[in-house]
Each structure stands twice: as structure tokens, then as C-alpha cells.
Amino acid sequence: xxxxxxxxxxxxxxxxxxxxxxxxxxxxxxxxxxxxxxxxxxxxxxxxxxxxxxxxxxxxxxxxxxxxxxxxxxxxxxxxxxxxxxxxxxxxxxxxxxxxxxxxxxxxxxxxxxxxxxxxxxxxxxxxxxxxxxxxxxxxxxxxxxxxxxxxxxxxxxxxxxxxxxxxxxxxxxxxxxxxxxxxxxxxxxxxxxxxxxxxxxxxxxxxxxxxxxxxxxxxxxxxxxxxxxxxxxxxxx
Amino acid sequence: xxxxxxxxxxxxxxxxxxxxxxxxxxxxxxxxxxxxxxxxxxxxxxxxxxxxxxxxxxxxxxxxxxxxxxxxxxxxxxxxxxxxxxxxxxxxxxxxxxxxxxxxxxxxxxxxxxxxxxxxxxxxxxxxxxxxxxxxxxxxxxxxxxxxxxxxxxxxxxxxxxxxxxxxxxxxxxxxxxxxxxxxxxxxxxxxxxxxxxxxxxxxxxxxxxxxxxxxxxxxxxxxxxxxxxxxxxxxxx
Numbered sequence: 001x002x003x004x005x006x007x008x009x010x011x012x013x014x015x016x017x018x019x020x021x022x023x024x025x026x027x028x029x030x031x032x033x034x035x036x037x038x039x040x041x042x043x044x045x046x047x048x049x050x051x052x053x054x055x056x057x058x059x060x061x062x063x064x065x066x067x068x069x070x071x072x073x074x075x076x077x078x079x080x081x082x083x084x085x086x087x088x089x090x091x092x093x094x095x096x097x098x099x100x101x102x103x104x105x106x107x108x109x110x111x112x113x114x115x116x117x118x119x120x121x122x123x124x125x126x127x128x129x130x131x132x133x134x135x136x137x138x139x140x141x142x143x144x145x146x147x148x149x150x151x152x153x154x155x156x157x158x159x160x161x162x163x164x165x166x167x168x169x170x171x172x173x174x175x176x177x178x179x180x181x182x183x184x185x186x187x188x189x190x191x192x193x194x195x196x197x198x199x200x201x202x203x204x205x206x207x208x209x210x211x212x213x214x215x216x217x218x219x220x221x222x223x224x225x226x227x228x229x230x231x232x233x234x235x236x237x238x
Numbered sequence: 239x240x241x242x243x244x245x246x247x248x249x250x251x252x253x254x255x256x257x258x259x260x261x262x263x264x265x266x267x268x269x270x271x272x273x274x275x276x277x278x279x280x281x282x283x284x285x286x287x288x289x290x291x292x293x294x295x296x297x298x299x300x301x302x303x304x305x306x307x308x309x310x311x312x313x314x315x316x317x318x319x320x321x322x323x324x325x326x327x328x329x330x331x332x333x334x335x336x337x338x339x340x341x342x343x344x345x346x347x348x349x350x351x352x353x354x355x356x357x358x359x360x361x362x363x364x365x366x367x368x369x370x371x372x373x374x375x376x377x378x379x380x381x382x383x384x385x386x387x388x389x390x391x392x393x394x395x396x397x398x399x400x401x402x403x404x405x406x407x408x409x410x411x412x413x414x415x416x417x418x419x420x421x422x423x424x425x426x427x428x429x430x431x432x433x434x435x436x437x438x439x440x441x442x443x444x445x446x447x448x449x450x451x452x453x454x455x456x457x458x459x460x461x462x463x464x465x466x467x468x469x470x471x472x473x474x475x476x
Contacts, residue, residue, distance in 0.1 A: 021375035023398060027382040078348060083340035102321035103385050106344065110316060110351065111378050117355050118371045126364045133356045137259035140349050144265040147341055160261060 030108035050173035070116035138164030163195030193230035288411035308354035376402030401433030431468035
């Protein structure tokens with residue numbers, strides 16, 4: 001089994017070599033800027049790791065893995081816009097709108113989302129792209145809840161905003177690896193816990209979200225419970 | 239053969255009954271508002287007409303036809319934003335951002351694009367969605383050229399901004415109707431002229447674009463040439 005750092009290297013190489021749709025023309029510069037911004041590439045790494053665990057080589061899973069990263073990047077580009085979170089910085093660089101202007105950032109986000117589907121549609125069947133579409137709508141619904149503060153249920157918010165795409169990181173890998181639908185349930189149960197686990201750990205590191213609402217000990221306890229559930233499910237799948 | 243008005247009625251009924259992804263929650267209101275704004279529904283009508291000419295019932299073609307209208311609507315919602323065309327009115331109503339605010343309009347446009355892929359992915363194969371992704375990237379590339387005034391070649395600009403989605407209105411119908419790829423060429427040649435023809439007629443009616451650059455007589459002559467080419471190709475396909 002390849003380790004996370006090796007998988008992350010494969011993702012970086014794949015993204016660096018990715019040929020964008022030529023019709024995007026000059027807009028490709030802003031798309032490329034957003035995509036080159038680094039980050040942990042957690043979603044594609046989970047996707048590749050799931051694919052490997054299911055017996056598939058990374059080259060088979062990489063289009064799906066990259067599609068997930070493009071959807072995540074699209075969401076960051078649009079979320080950073082002045083009308084939404086108004087963030088001028090992203091990973092120690094100017095955010096895409098701060099660097100290229102709002103109009104370019106709106107169009108670059110759009111192009112990233114559509115390019116994600118182009119990648120997910122590289123497979124012979126529509127299942128990877130269907131999974132991606134469903135998760136992306138959940139993510140957008142979560143972002144809507146977040147900017148409107150319409151829910152006080154933090155878990156429900158994160159289940160949409162973060163959890164959907166994490167769950168799809170497992171789900172897309174299963175389709176790409178050809179795991180039959182009837183055998184997917186235990187893997188998916190594992191994937192469902194991942195988003196929550198990631199969110200809690202991220203909040204503890206940032207002293208944000210769950211850290212504020214549950215305190216350090218409370219957040220740690222929640223994370224441990226999610227990890228126990230995830231590894232319990234993982235044992236079922238193995 | 240059903241006439242355009244009957245086909246348009248089928249499109250309106252389908253869109254009115256369309257069940258949006260539940261996870262969109264409260265954002266559905268802005269998505270629905272943008273979609274209910276009327277318009278001529280030219281792209282889905284062309285799609286249904288092509289499907290009928292190829293021997294398929296409207297119910298088979300309607301998901302693809304609606305997907306094209308959703309992509310078109312997504313482009314209008316984002317193009318109207320203050321950072322792009324800054325249009326407060328669209329079809330005699332407040333544009334989506336003027337009615338719901340910029341943040342909601344950005345997210346509603348995103349949701350419309352993804353919902354379009356969800357519809358295009360209702361088919362058993364990925365071809366309809368692939369065609370839609372390619373055309374949508376062309377459209378976005380055209381919008382980029384338009385806001386930056388990077389080209390003085392009006393035909394090249396419209397081939398991307400308008401033509402791609404018109405061509406896909408024919409192409410998506412062919413895939414949905416199961417027309418084999420080897421038999422698609424004459425139909426596609428017809429579809430390639432449609433966007434240009436529509437743009438010229440639209441510009442003559444609005445006294446804009448080709449009306450300004452070529453004058454009324456010049457624009458009419460261009461439209462006649464495109465129509466001749468289109469009907470010439472149509473005769474090949476029949």
C-alpha cells in the first residue's frame with residue numbers, strides 16, 4: 001500500500017499535467033492559479049487510498065480523485081468572493097478574486113466545476129459523475145446554510161458543507177474501481193464518518209467551530225467516537 | 239411532428255414539475271426564480287425537435303433538453319452579476335442577484351449548472367453529459383472573451399458564447415435518441431449553423447451586434463447564408 005504522501009505526490013503530478021479544455025482560453029490562467037494553490041489534497045488522497053484498498057491502481061482512480069479536488073477548489077474560489085466570505089487570502093496567497101478580479105474568479109469557479117465533471121465523465125459509465133453531482137449539490141446547500149446562519153445544528157451544516165464531498169471521495173473511488181453496488185455499504189459507512197472526523201480535527205487545530213461549541217475535551221471525544229465508528233466500519237469492509 | 243409551440247409547452251411543464259436536489263434547501267427558491275423567468279426556451283425546443291426528427295418521443299429527450307436550459311439559465315444568472323454585466327433586469331423582472339442578493343445568485347448559478355449535469359446523467363451512458371460539459375466550457379470561454387473584449391472577431395466570440403450550446407442542443411438530442419456516432423455528422427453540421435443564425439436574427443431585432451457591425455442588409459445576407467447552409471445540411475441528413 002502506498003502511503004498518503006506518495007498518493008499526494010501522484011495527485012500533484014496529475015493536476016500539474018492536467019490539460020484544461022482549450023476553449024477556456026485566457027481564463028485557464030485563473031483556473032490554474034486556483035488549482036496550483038496547494039492544500040492538503042485530502043479528498044483525492046482518500047479517493048486513491050480507497051481505490052487501492054479495493055484493488056485498483058492509482059491511474060484508474062486519478063480522474064475521479066482530481067474531479068473531487070476541482071469541485072473543492074471551485075467551492076473555495078466562489079466562497080472567497082466579496083459577496084460571500086470576502087477572503088482576500090487563501091493559503092498565504094491572494095485568493096483568486098483578489099489576484100484576478102471578481103468577474104474572472106466567478107468564471108474560473110464555474111470552469112473548475114464543469115472541468116470536474118469532464119474528468120468524472122472520462123469513465124465508461126455515468127456513476128462517478130452522478131455521485132459527484134449529488135455531493136456537489138449537498139456542498140452548495142451547506143454553503144447556503146453557512147452564509148445565512150439558518151441552522152444552529154453544526155453537525156447538520158458540516159454534514160452538507162464538508163461531509164458530502166468526503167463521502168463522495170470514497171463513493172467515487174468505489175465506482176471507479178468497479179466495486180459492485182451491493183458491496184459498497186460498509187465502505188460508504190466508513191466514508192460517512194470521515195467528513196465529521198476531518199472537520200473536528202480541523203476545528204481543534206484552528207480553535208474554531210467544534211472547539212468553540214464543545215471545548216477541547218468535548219471535541220476530542222466527538223472525534224474519537226467518529227474514529228471508532230469509522231474503523232469499526234472499516235473492519236466490516238476488510 | 240409537433241410544432242415549436244407544443245414542444246415549448248412540454249418544456250415549460252417539465253421545468254415546472256422538476257424536483258430539485260433536496261439538499262439545496264432554501265437556495266431552491268432562487269434557483270426556481272431564475273428558471274421560472276420564461277424566455278423562449280429555444281435550446282430545449284431545438285433539442286426536442288431534433289430528437290423527434292430522429293424518431294424519439296419527447297419524454298426520452300426532455301431530461302437532456304431541460305439540462306440545456308439549466309446551463310443557459312446558469313449563464314444568465316452569473317452574467318447578470320454586478321462584477322460581470324451588472325444587469326438589474328432580466329425579462330422585465332429583477333435579475334436573480336437584484337432579487338436575492340449577490341451571494342445567493344452566485345450559489346444559485348452554481349446549483350443550476352450542477353443540476354443540469356444531474357439531468358444529463360439520467361441517461362444510461364455518459365455521452366449526453368460529456369457533450370454538455372464540452373459545450374458549457376466553450377460558453378464560459380466565450381463569456382470570458384466577451385467581458386475582456388479580447389477579440390474583434392465577432393463570429394469567433396459568438397461561436398463560443400452562443401454557438402456551443404446551440405450545437406449541443408442538436409448533439410445531446412442525438413445521443414439521447416440513440417443515433418449512432420457514425421450517422422451524426424450531417425445533423426451536427428446543421429446544428430453548427432443554428433447558433434450563428436439565432437445570434438444574427440437576435441441582433442437584428444435588438445439593433446445590436448451584427449446589426450451594428452454589418453448593417454441591416456449585411457446582417458440579413460449573413461443570416462440567409464447561414465440558413466442556406468443549415469437547410470442544405472438538413473437535406474443531407476433527411
